[in-house]
Amino acid sequence: MAKPIRNITIVGGGTTGWLAAAVLNHRLQWGFAHPEGVSITLIESPEVPIIGVGEATLPGLLTTLQSLEISEAEFVTRTNATFKLGVKFDDWHSPKGGKPSSYFHPFTGGVQVAGRNPALSLLRYGLPEDLDIDPQLGNIIGHGVAAASSFKSPKRPTDAPYQGPLGYAYHVDATLFAAFLQEIAVARGVSHVTDTVRSVERNERGHIAALQLAEGGRHEVELVIDCSGFRGLLINQALEEPFISFSDYLLNDRAVVVQVKHGEGERLAPVTNSTALGSGWRFRIPLQSRYGTGYIHSSAFIDRAAATDELMASLGDAEKMVEPREIRMRVGRTRRSWVGNCVALGLASGFVEPLESTAIQFVDHACRRLLQCLPSSDFEPAPIEKFNTQMADLYDDVRDFLGLHFTLGDRDDTPYWRAMRNEVKRSDKLEECLALWKDALPDSYDPRRSDIFTFWSVACVLFGKNYYDTPPLSGSDLLPQSVWENYLRNFVNMRKGLLGLLAGHEEMLRLMGEQAVIGESAARRPSHNAVPVRGVALGPPVPVMMPGPISLAS
Template structure:
């Protein structure tokens, strides 16, 4: 008897819901006939307004878009996307002279030189006034000069250098909904009034306001912080991470580009007094926000600090405050329900991991696809994988705070000394005082491998400011001529790269089909989603965050991170 799932119901739209639908449809249609795969149905409230302030992604994203059969041109035009070469951390640490440190964590890593990591040579010999990232990758220089991620006229998704995207989260969800419904995903716009469980505790039906009873075999909860099914109906406990991470509030605003022709190709994270701000430059605007600790700033104080940081760009704006639920559900898959996105958990968006975690959650589910029996072994292994993913991200985010050295505000002192850190990270931090991170130090890495840890330690200059004293005397012997030869060649290579790479805005216009003499592959003419050069642009509307009551009640959905 065929006991395969016949239908999977997704509750909630936005980025989480529609990415779930897209990945499932892509995976199932690629490997199975229509009669053999489950139908996908997405239920989305027509009364929930989505609020997006700009989304930063990680390097898996180009592969996801390409694998889904979405053209690069369509993606850039429909989401006002731009390229992201990495994250620039500003003022998180002070150097040995007390000056602020700015460094880029790039989507790249150093070469192996005669069997050893470039990081070892850099720690031993340095590279003049160039920091580690600037010594091993062009990403910092490209971002600072507002250069693009590749040359003009290259094939779509070409990746000479590692990159991800900045995008408009609301437009992205809208694009995915159109793609998915064209491919057969059933879209029901209705309110879920209640959730019914059977005798075994599985979700059996959803009561919809207009369509009535909706049968459920397998359900994916994408209802955001509300956790309508995983928390409210199934009662799965929430594991609070507030002992590990200090921030529990966010506020955000969209602003205009100070210079529309200069678009940085990096996300910026700038440390303020009680948290940090993000700056996500899209094609047509900039998404900004402040993530902070309510234990160290009142909401009014934080708003004043945030608006002062924005300067003229924030004049007249009144940002709203969103309390953030930091942590995860104990198990993402409970009975016949899988929680994806904010309903499954949320770790502050310092490294732009939200979409990355959604993608892995859905892909791993397709790999553990159950029958209607909902096999416990599949569920158990999936939950183990998801828990390890959250542990990976938690470790890396905690690293940024534990290795901070600012003393100008009690927040930074508390973040460094009062917050717990996971045992895995504590053990590694003890070890890394005596040598740099190595491959086998990181037990599970979908994104943050040992080279990313090397970049942060060297970017923060921790070995020059009290951490790991005397480490250079303990490093294994390395030959300086090897490093000198490498840096000399890298300097010449960088000059050639900067000479040939176009500015970011020109590259984006080329991909979108808005250059008079396009270098991009030939496509049919399409109407631009923003004004052409010479036309008056529409003013960018300042869009406030929804407040906590609106999120909890479902009046607005949060498409923040």
């Protein structure tokens, strides 16, 4: 007779392993839990280093941290974190072969005027001559672009944890984040084993029955989570589940990364910078004590030495803190992330390059889906199939979203960018959507449905790429010009008041550092064991650019 799963083994640490441990622990072990109790063990090899040099995140992480009852002030302080209001893309587009331009993908958006999308009026009328503001769409439907340009945080000093008038995420030190999650998970009941998996034993069903550890010997498993990174130790090697490459869609397969010091007197911008280079792009992630930066590129167009030289030249006088190192990226997804009694998370499940900071978000989504699909010890196939379909769709959707950035540009100054324009594949779904978007603005009824990037995110990229030569004639969103101009003036006036209330980025980080109580999150006891309280559901985290609490009347 089938029984509830009582033993979960996680293979691999880092951000993926410890985030999975914290989420599963909170739902199955530390909070209400099961009456019989659930045992969660994380096995972490001392031989495998953490890849991250600095990690940018998406707004959905706020929901997860809050649901885990983690102090935001302690999190920001312990992980060397800064705020992230969006991504600024520099030199990705050269309008009609002219000077390279920039565009912004903000985390705040969704403002409508009397129920109408203002994007159509922006295309038709532009801005009044007397209004001197950045004309990109992200700056017209939200205040995140202006706040980032003014070095503002997304919060007022009086805002509650995980709250604020602007959508935001974080930049974190990946190593510190993993250690912080480890401290919390272990304090709440997760067992931590430092050992290396040498071999895998399978049973008559083909499931993983046990792991052979270098020091600890045979370790029996019931449900096992593969967080072993790109090598896919369990899902790909032991279970031989094939990996589906995205190399025809996304060319980049290497990263040269380095840490650099802040410049003298340099202010901390609350954005991730993505700057196009000759054979890829450079990220710049601000942390409180340093920057993480690197060159994401294609080895088919540039070798390691040349990529390192181009990266360092692009950084100018920035003082490096360590020597640059190379990371080889496996871009694509495992065909099925869940096989038998093994679930792959993080890089073992899939990776679609870091342009839009989706790595942690994929883990977050997978943990939520795993808990919703958790089978009995019989491992019923229907929930597993549901999980696999949802995860495959998620990877494919983000792959297509990244394709907007790469394939819609008009740069042709290097072989890499010419290949992006002329040789890189697009999925049938993306081609269908692009054809639709030529005649109609993106909206919530599009064939493309996403749990991460809404149609507002799509629109910001399309506008940044100058996708529209002329305004679409379809739809009913066009405003009378007088209403449009009145909206813009009211919107700018509201923005002035909001920016005056927001704390500066560095000021807010300082205030949170003063408020932080080190060890508070690990020491917390589950307050909802005796008295049920309203909590965060296991549905998808809040997508990027969902309408925020700051809105406008018509």
